Amino acid sequence: MHAKTIGLIAHTGKPGVAKLINAIAQEFSRYSISILFEKETARIAGKNSGHSLAKLGAAADLLVVAGGDGTILHVVGQLGEVIKPIFGINVGSLGFLTCASSSTYREAVECIAKDRINFSQRALLEARVILGDKRTGKMIALNDAVLSRGEVSRLVLLCTRVNGEPLTEFNADGLIVATPTGSTAYSLSAGGPILDPESGVFVITPICPHVLTNRSIIVADGSIIDIEVSDPDYPVFLTLDGRKPIHVERGSTVTIRKARKTLPLASLPEASFFSVVRQKLKWSGSNV
Numbered sequence: 001m002h003a004k005t006i007g008l009i010a011h012t013g014k015p016g017v018a019k020l021i022n023a024i025a026q027e028f029s030r031y032s033i034s035i036l037f038e039k040e041t042a043r044i045a046g047k048n049s050g051h052s053l054a055k056l057g058a059a060a061d062l063l064v065v066a067g068g069d070g071t072i073l074h075v076v077g078q079l080g081e082v083i084k085p086i087f088g089i090n091v092g093s094l095g096f097l098t099c100a101s102s103s104t105y106r107e108a109v110e111c112i113a114k115d116r117i118n119f120s121q122r123a124l125l126e127a128r129v130i131l132g133d134k135r136t137g138k139m140i141a142l143n144d145a146v147l148s149r150g151e152v153s154r155l156v157l158l159c160t161r162v163n164g165e166p167l168t169e170f171n172a173d174g175l176i177v178a179t180p181t182g183s184t185a186y187s188l189s190a191g192g193p194i195l196d197p198e199s200g201v202f203v204i205t206p207i208c209p210h211v212l213t214n215r216s217i218i219v220a221d222g223s224i225i226d227i228e229v230s231d232p233d234y235p236v237f238l239t240l241d242g243r244k245p246i247h248v249e250r251g252s253t254v255t256i257r258k259a260r261k262t263l264p265l266a267s268l269p270e271a272s273f274f275s276v277v278r279q280k281l282k283w284s285g286s287n288v
Helices: 017-030 039-045 053-059 069-079 102-113 273-280
Strands: 005-010 034-037 062-067 086-090 118-131 139-141 144-149 156-162 165-172 174-178 201-207 217-220 225-229 236-240 246-248 253-267
Touching (some): 005 039, 005 053, 017 034, 017 062, 017 102, 034 053, 053 069, 062 102, 069 086, 118 144, 118 236, 139 236, 144 156, 144 253, 156 174, 165 174, 174 225
Parallel strands (some): 062 086, 086 253
Antiparallel strands (some): 118 139, 118 253, 144 174, 144 236, 174 201, 201 217, 225 253
């Protein structure tokens, strides 16, 4: 994929990011690649013309995101149906989604300019809330959809079906449906497995289940997962990729399936998912 137009997006709250953005833009200009800045990114970089994320999504061949995993999740949430390839430059601690560090931005730009980057096709989740005749629009997530209780410290009842067949009624603090990309996020901290990014599955992980035999279950990503909220007394919320929670009314069904589009997520030629896992989780041993 030869990128002619780059959309540049930064986490504007990170220290030193304005300097980094300007350095990246200057580096791209050496290769005669045109740059479009996101509005807030343009402001901190001292540029006049900035665009909305929707405009960048429509116009750019590749989005270069300077920040962390959360910044990439935010960008995917804003893009909605217009998914474009993303190249993440990490500002701060090592992430699972970013593929270059801020100190190696020159090499990163060169790899993009010379078309030496690989793309991992990441599955996206699509969630809707259905109550009788009412249904929300499609909501897209790269990591996970989480159903959980509100501020009250108590369990919620979530009756779960896979392809129409009852799985179980989870009595837990909540329930996570994660993509392989999201398997290293909240699902992992709740005791779920690490999934290879292109393994073609989703994982359903209960959060602190009341019944200790309730465990993570892996299902094919072609499955339709229906979660019915039957809790009579307390509010239940749906959160996609850590965005603002949506109140799910009693009697509603949250339907989760694989989105039609995938996210092409960039990686550098020498990097691998397993090398990031080893580094991030500090795995070592005689053979590592």
